[in-house]
Amino acid sequence: MDIPEKKDFRGANLQGTNFEKADLQGADFYEANLRLANLQGANLHSANLYGANLHLANLQGTKLGGTNLQGVNLHLANLQGANLHLANLHLANLHLANLQGADLYGVNLQGADLQGANLQEANLQEANLEKTNFQGAKLGGAKLEGAYLIGIRFQGANLQGVDFHEANLQEANLQEANLQGAKLERADLIEANLENANLQGANLQGADLQRADLYGANLQGANLRGVDLEKAHLKITDLGKVDFQGANLKGAHHLTIDQLSKVKTLYDAKLDEELLMSLKEKYPALFEVPEPQDLKDQE
Numbered sequence: 001m002d003i004p005e006k007k008d009f010r011g012a013n014l015q016g017t018n019f020e021k022a023d024l025q026g027a028d029f030y031e032a033n034l035r036l037a038n039l040q041g042a043n044l045h046s047a048n049l050y051g052a053n054l055h056l057a058n059l060q061g062t063k064l065g066g067t068n069l070q071g072v073n074l075h076l077a078n079l080q081g082a083n084l085h086l087a088n089l090h091l092a093n094l095h096l097a098n099l100q101g102a103d104l105y106g107v108n109l110q111g112a113d114l115q116g117a118n119l120q121e122a123n124l125q126e127a128n129l130e131k132t133n134f135q136g137a138k139l140g141g142a143k144l145e146g147a148y149l150i151g152i153r154f155q156g157a158n159l160q161g162v163d164f165h166e167a168n169l170q171e172a173n174l175q176e177a178n179l180q181g182a183k184l185e186r187a188d189l190i191e192a193n194l195e196n197a198n199l200q201g202a203n204l205q206g207a208d209l210q211r212a213d214l215y216g217a218n219l220q221g222a223n224l225r226g227v228d229l230e231k232a233h234l235k236i237t238d239l240g241k242v243d244f245q246g247a248n249l250k251g252a253h254h255l256t257i258d259q260l261s262k263v264k265t266l267y268d269a270k271l272d273e274e275l276l277m278s279l280k281e282k283y284p285a286l287f288e289v290p291e292p293q294d295l296k297d298q299e
Contacts, residue, residue, distance in 0.1 A: 003027075234259065244269045245290060257282065265290055 007027035021041040031051040065085040186206040196216040235254035266286040
């Protein structure tokens, strides 16, 4: 297709159009119909796609840095390896979109819908993900350092091994999410919903879990050294082999002797007095100084 000099496509019907490798830098596609369009490898840097329809469009490897994609429909679109550096995707529909390996550094995804999207190996560093819906999304290997995650929805999402180091996940919904082996050191999980989540082998050292809901969660073998679980809900939570060294468990709800009898250690942990006395009487080994190797692992 011949590209007009002014690159003005506002409201145009461009369904199925082939724009492969086209130079569309700064183009105006305001509310244009680009359904099924081929934009593979095209340069759309700083373009305006506000409200455009890109349902099933091919944007593989496309340059979308600084592009305005507010309210755009990218349902089932292919954005594999695309560059969306600092793009605005506020309230965008990315339901079931393929964003594998995409660069989403610093993007605004506030309120966007990414249900079932593939974000494996994607770069979401410094992104604004406030109240973004990632329900059922795949984020294995994604980079989320420095991302704004307050109130995010990760229900049933695959977050295995994801790095949430020092992330702010206050009030996040991680219900039934797979966080096996996730890195959550010093993460803020105050009032987060982790009901039935899989945190097996996760590293939560120094994390803040005050008032978090861990009902039915699997924490087997997780590192919870120095965590704050004050007023957290731990009903039928699996605490097998959990390292609670230096943790604060005072005021935690539904915590039982049976649960704590299966942990790795309670050395230097803070517990409600009644629970503490009973455990020391029945399971004194839990309060012994950890083995030298365990202390070395903590460093």
